[in-house]
Every structure is written in C-alpha cells, then in structure tokens.
Amino acid sequence: MKTLRHNKDIEKYSSAFTLSDMEIFIFPELLYSLVLANIMSPIIWRWKSDSWFSNIENKSFNYKVNRVKQYIMDHTMFNLDLDTWGLTTKTAEINRFRQFVDIETLKQSNALFGYEGDKYYFDIDIRKHFGLDKYSSEVIPYWKTETVEAMMAFKLKKDYNIAAGECVSFSALYVAALFILAKIPLDDIFLISTPLHSQNFISENEGLFTNNRRIVTKKMWFNGTELSQKARRAIENEKITIVANLSGYVHTMYDTATIDKVAYSKFTDSLTKFVNTDFSFEMFINFIRQHSQYHTLFQYCNKRNGTDAYIDLQTIFEYERYSKNIFSNESRNALIAEIPHEKTLPIPYPDKILLNDFEHFIDTKHIGETAVAKQFFDNESYLHLIDKKTIYTIFDGIEHFISLTPRLPNPNKIYDTLQPRLNIDTDMSRTEIIDYLHHAADKNAVADLAFYTFRDMNTIDWTPFAMAAWQRNPISVEKLKHLRVYERAELLKRMNNKSIYEGNRLAQPDEAWNFGTADGIEKAILLANTIINTEHDSNITIEIKNKTAKLTTTNYGTFAFSTEKDIEGKLVPTIQEAE
Numbered sequence: 001m002k003t004l005r006h007n008k009d010i011e012k013y014s015s016a017f018t019l020s021d022m023e024i025f026i027f028p029e030l031l032y033s034l035v036l037a038n039i040m041s042p043i044i045w046r047w048k049s050d051s052w053f054s055n056i057e058n059k060s061f062n063y064k065v066n067r068v069k070q071y072i073m074d075h076t077m078f079n080l081d082l083d084t085w086g087l088t089t090k091t092a093e094i095n096r097f098r099q100f101v102d103i104e105t106l107k108q109s110n111a112l113f114g115y116e117g118d119k120y121y122f123d124i125d126i127r128k129h130f131g132l133d134k135y136s137s138e139v140i141p142y143w144k145t146e147t148v149e150a151m152m153a154f155k156l157k158k159d160y161n162i163a164a165g166e167c168v169s170f171s172a173l174y175v176a177a178l179f180i181l182a183k184i185p186l187d188d189i190f191l192i193s194t195p196l197h198s199q200n201f202i203s204e205n206e207g208l209f210t211n212n213r214r215i216v217t218k219k220m221w222f223n224g225t226e227l228s229q230k231a232r233r234a235i236e237n238e239k240i241t242i243v244a245n246l247s248g249y250v251h252t253m254y255d256t257a258t259i260d261k262v263a264y265s266k267f268t269d270s271l272t273k274f275v276n277t278d279f280s281f282e283m284f285i286n287f288i289r290q291h292s293q294y295h296t297l298f299q300y301c302n303k304r305n306g307t308d309a310y311i312d313l314q315t316i317f318e319y320e321r322y323s324k325n326i327f328s329n330e331s332r333n334a335l336i337a338e339i340p341h342e343k344t345l346p347i348p349y350p351d352k353i354l355l356n357d358f359e360h361f362i363d364t365k366h367i368g369e370t371a372v373a374k375q376f377f378d379n380e381s382y383l384h385l386i387d388k389k390t391i392y393t394i395f396d397g398i399e400h401f402i403s404l405t406p407r408l409p410n411p412n413k414i415y416d417t418l419q420p421r422l423n424i425d426t427d428m429s430r431t432e433i434i435d436y437l438h439h440a441a442d443k444n445a446v447a448d449l450a451f452y453t454f455r456d457m458n459t460i461d462w463t464p465f466a467m468a469a470w471q472r473n474p475i476s477v478e479k480l481k482h483l484r485v486y487e488r489a490e491l492l493k494r495m496n497n498k499s500i501y502e503g504n505r506l507a508q509p510d511e512a513w514n515f516g517t518a519d520g521i522e523k524a525i526l527l528a529n530t531i532i533n534t535e536h537d538s539n540i541t542i543e544i545k546n547k548t549a550k551l552t553t554t555n556y557g558t559f560a561f562s563t564e565k566d567i568e569g570k571l572v573p574t575i576q577e578a579e
Helices: 007-018 021-026 029-040 042-047 061-075 090-097 103-107 119-124 148-156 167-180 226-237 261-274 281-289 292-297 313-320 332-338 355-365 370-374 388-402 430-440 445-453 462-471 474-480 485-494 509-515 520-535
Strands: 076-078 087-089 139-141 163-165 189-194 197-202 208-211 214-217 242-245 248-251 298-304 307-312 540-545 548-553 557-562 569-571
Touching: 007 021, 007 029, 007 445, 007 462, 021 029, 021 090, 029 042, 029 167, 029 189, 029 242, 029 248, 029 430, 029 445, 042 148, 042 167, 061 076, 061 167, 061 214, 076 167, 087 090, 090 103, 090 139, 148 163, 148 167, 148 509, 163 167, 167 189, 167 197, 167 208, 189 226, 197 226, 197 261, 208 226, 214 226, 242 261, 281 313, 281 355, 281 388, 292 298, 292 313, 292 388, 298 313, 298 332, 298 355, 307 313, 313 332, 355 370, 370 388, 430 445, 462 520, 462 569, 474 509, 474 520, 485 520, 485 557, 509 520, 520 540, 520 548, 520 557
Parallel strands: 076 163
Antiparallel strands: 087 139, 189 197, 189 242, 197 208, 208 214, 242 248, 298 307, 540 548, 540 569, 548 557
C-alpha cells in the first residue's frame, strides 16, 4: 500500500474519487486516469460477449463506431442535475485550490467562477440554463464525473431504468468503449474539455466527434441540424481548456504540457481540417436550415408531371424534420416527393428568391467562395426581395459556419519529456493492461492516479479516499441528517448489501446512497460521513477485519457491518500532514 507524503498530493489524489468538474480542471491528469479506470473495469469488456458486437473486429471503421454509438444510445441517458452529487460554494472551492492556481486566472477559464463564454452564453443566462438561478451566485454544483460503474448504477436509482452520466462521463466511457470494442488506438482519441462541456475527437479518416451519447461525422457537423448545432456549440463559443490523450495533456492555464508535442500538432491539424470546408450550395442550405429567420426568403421549383411546382423553403424544412431525406443532399427529390401537391403553387411566389437559379449559378461557375456567391444576390433582380444588410449578415454567418478556428491551448508550452509515455495497444487483454499500468504507476502520474480512480484499495493509500468520503459527499449527509445516529445505522443495515464496485474496490458515500446499495465497509463509511458532518464528531475509527467493518465512536458506541470484500485496514477522519 502506498503512502502519500504531501498535502498537495493528497488533494489531487483525493480528487480521483470525486472527480468534480472543478477538480478535473485543476488537476487535468484526472481526465485520463478516469479513462484508464474504465478500461481496467470489467464492465465494458463484458459488452464484447453481447451479440450486438459479433464479428465487429472484421468490420469497417464507420461500422464499428456506429455499433458502439448505438449500444450506448440504447443503454444510457444523459443526466446533469443539481441533486445527484450536491452543491458546494465558490468560497469553499477557492480556499481549497488557492495553493494550486491564481484565482483571477481561474475566473477567466472556468464556468463555475464567472466565465460565461462568448455572447451566446450571456444570451441564454448560463446560471438559469443549468438550474442555478434558484440559488445565490455563491452556490455552485459539484457535478461529479461518473466512473463506468456509477454510470451503470443509475439504473438502480428511482426514476431511472438505464445507465446515465454527464458529459465528461460519456467522454471517458466512449474512449474506453471505442478502444475495447472497436479497437481504435488510444493514440487517435483526444478528449477535449471547454469550461462548459467535454467531448472527444477521433483523428482516424476525416475525423469524428463523440458528443455526449452521440457521434458527429464531418458531414453531420455541417448539416445545420439541431444535433450538429449542439455538437458545434462548445467549439464555436468557448475556449478549449484541456486536450488529453494517452500521451498526456495540454492545459490552457498551465505553462507545462505532458502531451506528446507531435501528437498535439497532428491533432490540431486534423481538428482544424474537420471544422473547415469549402463553400457550396449544400453548405448554403445547411446554414439556412439552422437559421429559421431566413426560411421565408426562399422557394424551390420542382417539376411534377411535366409542370412547375413551387414550394416555399419553410414548408420544405417542415417536412424534412420528419423525414429521413434531406433537401441539401442527393435525397432531395425523395423529400420533395413527400410534400403534398396542395402545398405547392403553379406559379412562383412573388416575394421569394428562387433557389434553382442560385444553385445553377454556383454549379455552372464552380464557385467555392462566399464572396463570389454573394454577388448573385447583390443585384437589382433580388434587392427588392432581400436587403443588402441581410445579404451580408447571411454570408458573414456562412463564412463562420464553414470556416472555424478552434481556440485551442497555445502549443508554445514547456513539454515534459522526462515522464515515461504510456503504451497500450488494442491487442492487449484487460489483465495485461492492468499489469502494465501497475508497473508504469511508479513513474507515470496518470497510471498511478488511475488506480485511485479505479478504487483499487489493495494498492492505494487510503487517506485520500477517506478525505474525499468525509469532505465531498453532501447528499448522504443531507438525506440522513433528520434521523438519529442509531436510526441511520438501522436503515443502512437494511439497505441492499452489494457494492457497485466489484472486488476489493469501494464506493464513496454518495454513490452508495444514491444507488441504494452498499457493501458493509461502504455502509460504515457512509454512516461515519453523516456523524462527522451532522454531529461534528470526528473522534471515530473504522477498522476492517475478519469480514467485518467496525465503526467505533466516542459518543454513539460501536456499529458493525458485514462485508464480502477481502480488505483489511483502518480509516480515520484525519488529513495526513505534509512531512
């Protein structure tokens, strides 16, 4: 069992158990430690035996990714609320992390401390968007990132029937799932965090985003649908604060990066190519699709039984919403055929621009630039239908739509080349990966942290686990504070006696409480959490021996809980002092 020597280490390593957005922002190594913990977990490896993934190794890249995506779509839901993991305050978090970061810099980079992104976020009122408007501005959520075990355990929670998680949880889940099931090399998968969102970029082929439960291809990125709008939102409106992959991380706030410099350069090039494309009639329509204020400006003419049939664009997009066909691609004719004849006119709308003419102009002149395309509208034939200001607004918007420069962390960092890089390939088994990480943990910080995130109590220092359990698990305290200590103990004894973590791994108190199931050791820790934070009595000890977790208190006596885990040791509510 390891022993951490410094308070700074204990703060970081305790964060591996609670994984709040704030903790990951301060300690970016945690982002990939969660990925490795999910890879070490047996859960995703068991998915391989599901018939859904039969013969997947012989399929194409797109097939593999879509198979993984659909499995995640079918078995999980997105969850981001203020009740699951509880609340803290800005003051508490600032005091906790003051020794690690400059607070003024923090306020410019982190959504919980004043950052609201560009105008978009001011427009939607970010605190109201996340349900924080019912609290004072001092209150902020923990928003803890779930391990794969915690995600799967949501199905045990009231009002849930499938697994769930927030955006960072899905990012880490996807990396592990794509690696284990689709055999996509970890070197090709990059986790991207902004102040308000996390998603992944896969650099194979022309690139691919995972965004919460879904995937977004380059074609989807530019299709102007609601899904693509949501996928684009963070990259378009926020600075990217962290980029991480197997080789390490780069953080906008820190001068030193651990990511491989060449890998980061390749990622930057690949991402930049992904979010940029040439102008075309298809891109014009895709942009107009997501801006409903322009729908009424246009019409389209289709031949029906040898006669002209004019359809306004607003009607076309209304039918497109419920169709598998799209107006801007090769399925246009199929979509138009779905629109009833009574929705068309035999003559042109006098107040709408005919899209057929514009498409012909683009195609025949092979126009690939917005500046030239704009000239089509900027003449006397159309200025009575659309004013110059609107023309310039549309084409400025299209220019941004097809040409984006992601605001990535500056590559001019000090690159740490002393820490050994991890090397995990797709041919390794779960056991081989765990053995490899055990050997790498002495010299690689992320590998070391991974065993804390994984909750491997046989090999880690227990002090950070206890620190996290008794300092950052407010839900179980709030839910049980109305009961006397003895009543809490009886309630916990009646709770299902099974941990969400297999083997000699332990849940934190709020994980046990939220999912209504806990091993005896976890019940003793949960009870201790309520005594420390409600009765403010820290003169307690938990001793685990002979399949029994014994909680001893000065004021309330002793409580014993049976355990199925092969763990022995002692937990006390103290924070190890720096030596």
